Amino acid sequence: MQLGIFTIGDVTQDPTTGRTPTENERIKATVAIARKAEEVGMDVFATGQHHNPPFVAPANPPILMAHLAAQTEKIQLGTATTLITTTDPVRIAEDYSYVQHLADGRVDLTLGRGNTGPVYPWFGKDIRQGIPLAVENYQLLYRLWREQSVNYSGRFRTPLQGFTATPRPLDDVPPFVWHGSIRSPEIPEQAAFYGDGFFHNNIFWNKEHTERMVDFYRQRYEYYGHGSYDQAIVGLGGQVFMAKNSQDARRTFRPYFDNAPVYGHGPSLEDFTEQTPLTVGSPQQVIERTLSFREYAGDYQRQLFLVDHAGLPLKTVLEQMDILGEEVIPVLRKEFDAARPAHVPEAPTHESLVARHAAGKDPIPGGGPDSQAAKDRAQQAEAAQRDHENAK
Template identity: 75%
Template structure:
């Protein structure tokens, strides 16, 4: 089981001080957060992709390439890569390059994004979001798996005798997750290819995400990739931790009340009751996270959102200390109990390379 954090890279005013970081400060804070994640023993750091204020991570490969040079073990991921508005050729090249630089510590999550205006900014039509996602990803897979590509589709110019460079490291493309908060078509796409499915699982009640994950597991099996239990699932989560819950609630409340996404809506108590958000002690975070398995089955990756809503860097780093020292070790131990042997581990380049070699040997 892999544990990590993901960031949306928002530049938000701290409601307790009235100060917002500069874009440069926020970008450097994300680097510091990634380095801290590795220091405290987490497995994954993931960044979103946005092209509009108040968000800064418009170039995930630039950010992740820099972090790759500053870390040794951390898996670097996206959350998400916009498969609809990025050219698949550029995605193929950029992430293969990053894969080489990071010695394989790279995967990516495909998504359509949650900002409608991004489509015309990149010359696309939001009404074609699902067809774009399906066609662009099919081309991306082909570019990574075939040395010479001839291709023609609806949404970009044809390719004739094209080779994407560099080729994927060791001939093994980065592992792909398909991220969705609302679209069964994306769960279907992940199942069709035997890829991972990531349910963000932070803003809505669990029943919504349970339907998507159950669909993905059933379809994964129907396409012949294994049993439903062998499907590769990732979940989002959200937490604010202090050693006692009263301190956590008191400190986090002004950030929650003014957060860009859910501020000025349901109360903190209502939101924590209805969604995976946990505001409390390390044990409360452990207890609530363990309930995810009851709803979604054994899964492979758990990411937490920890650095949003204007929280200062010092506070986020303190959160990561508590997460890495008091929450994740207990979760690793508890999630391992009773985990069936056939349930796969979280994807890594080394494991996928070994699998590819075994398949090639068996075929020979």
């Protein structure tokens, strides 16, 4: 199990002091948080991508990832998310390969569509085409990382003729891709088709919805022949705030929750913690709640927490990370790993992907010849051929 944190890089006023950090302070705080994540033994730090206030998550995440790669040694650097809809796949292929080299393979990315409507036209796109953009752009990205010379023509960008993305992926193995979605089944379908990971950032959703999304992805992963239902690669989000006892945690966090830019002035803290994965309480309560995710998501590979949003000052965030590193993550890692059956894979790393590639076991998009998907396609082709012959 990979355990870590993600940031959306919001620049939000601290409701208890009235002070708003400067953009420079927030950016430098993000670097401090990432370094702290490695210091306390976390496995992953993931950054968002934004083009609009009140966010300073980088418009091009590899800039931050490269900076962090130079200041860390072990932690996996990821995204939450990379905007596949409004970012040119050529730039994604080249920029993430470049940072993959700088980080010696400690890079992966989570692709997402973005839900800020005004951003799309800034880049000549239409939010109503979000799903087709995600599907077509990833088709191209997938090829750019695996083919030396790409000829391409599609709906959403200029054609390519004999194009080679540089640099090539480290060890000829692209960064692992998670496909992130909170509500659209087309995205877990896409993840399953390619044999990629599915990240359900369930911070705003109840467990029944999360269960449906993960279950659908697992079924389709098996259908395409990439492994059994329980071998599909799943990641989940979450939010936590902790104190020695739940009363202190709720009292401290309540003003931040009530004024948060996304869900503030909406449901009560009590309702939100009951209906979503947000856990505000003692470290033991966070442990028990997080372990319960396995009851409806199955054995999964990555758990990321949001801890630095809603105006929380850096000092408080670093204290939260100390608690996570000292009291929560060691227990979660031990319990999750002990419960995971031997045939269920661990989270992909560059090393495991290199070994898979060397063994000739890379997933075949759409399913190999032994998959149910391939058998269904063969039956459909035979039926079409019979219909054609009967129509003569």
